[in-house]
Amino acid sequence: MHTSSIQQNILAELDHELAQTRKTLERVPFEQADYKPHPKSMSLWQLATHVVNLLAFNTLFVQHDARDFLDPNAPKPGPTPTSPEELLARFDEYSAMLRQALNESDDEKLTHNFRLHRGEQTIMEMPKGSAIRIMGLNHSIHHRGQLTVYLRLLDIPVPGLYGPSADEK
Incomplete structure (x- = not known):
């Protein structure tokens, strides 16, 4: 059996x-980096960068037991990418780091809890495997969905993600 x-x-889902x-990020137009569909929205470039930086957050879930948002020495993503090439290079780098961290982990380690907190205030505490799925993958998919809406509003062909998009039919 x-x-x-x-x-x-998790690795199979992650690869997909x-x-x-990456297909979505390749279509983000840097010349419209400041575009916002609403005043409360992130700019296009902030959102694309956030999608990429979430990969580093996922790696944190795998390799550590906690993250305190008040810790000035906690790892932080690098400066905002200044070109599509930099954005995709960071995406590839963070993707490789996450895959490696997961390959070096195992089921037993993924059942250990991860605590996300701000000082004494716990924001989230759950098994690492769940944190990766909920706060990592699902969170990334949510923001990738937002990115596809930005693309649609900018009249940029939206890639098919789970089958063909309206632009690919």
Whole structure:
């Protein structure tokens, strides 16, 4: 009987979603970086950068047991990319780091809790495997969905992510 592991399931899902996310990021027009569909929205470039930086956050879930937002020495993403090439290079780098961290982990480690907090205030505490899925992958997919709306509003062909898009039919 073949049993599937938490680690292998996450890696398979990650590989699929990373490929779809890269397709989306490749279409982000840097010349419209400041575009916002609403005053409360992030700019196009802020959103694209956030999608990329979430990969580093995912790696944190795998490799550490906690993250305090008040810790001035906690790891932070690098400066905002200043070109599409820099954005995609960071995406590829952070994707590779996350894959490596997951490959070096195992099911037992992924059942350990991860605590996200601000000083004494716990924001989230759950098993690492769940944190990766909920706060990592689902969070990234949510923001990638927002990015596709920005693309649509800017009249840029939207890539098919789970089958053909309206632009690919």
